Amino acid sequence: MLTRDRELLKPRTITHNRYVRALRPREQLREVFERLDPAGSARPFRLCLMCNAPLRRIAKDKVGDRAPDGVLQRHKLFVTCDVCQRVFWEGTHWQKMRALMDSVAASSNATE
Ligand SMILES: [Zn+2]
Numbered sequence: 001m002l003t004r005d006r007e008l009l010k011p012r013t014i015t016h017n018r019y020v021r022a023l024r025p026r027e028q029l030r031e032v033f034e035r036l037d038p039a040g041s042a043r044p045f046r047l048c049l050m051c052n053a054p055l056r057r058i059a060k061d062k063v064g065d066r067a068p069d070g071v072l073q074r075h076k077l078f079v080t081c082d083v084c085q086r087v088f089w090e091g092t093h094w095q096k097m098r099a100l101m102d103s104v105a106a107s108s109n110a111t112e
Contacts (some may be wrong), residue, residue, distance in 0.1 A: 003016045003033060026100070044101055045094060048081035055088065057080040063087050 001017040003009065009017050018035065022028040032038065048055055058080040063072060066080075066087040075089040088094070 002028075026104075029100070030104050030107065044098065045079075045088075048086065049088075050086060051081060051083045053083040054082050055081055058087065078099060 001008065001014055003017070004020050004023075009019060010013075015062060018032075020026065020031060022030050022031045038050050046055055047053065056079060058078045060072065060076065060078060062080050063080075066085065067075075067078065067089060071089055071091065078087055078089045080087045
């Protein structure tokens, strides 16, 4: 568990936890990469942002009205969550997050 709430770190039942010092999300991500080195085991974009359930690939013709028409025309790869039925695609948010993770991983490797 990663948190900035020290009270949440007190129960002994939680064995894997870490206090995060940084305040801003980008610095928090960098801090986590530097201290825990998750890059080797990171599997980004595999879990639903809403319910944390695994995402699975879905054929474009099964997306239906769960993505806007423009998105269906511009993108080939879609994934869905079987819990909330949301559909995700590799749009600009996804690409920005991938670039952010790559840059944080690269800079944390450079400081070793
Ligand atoms: Zn979901």
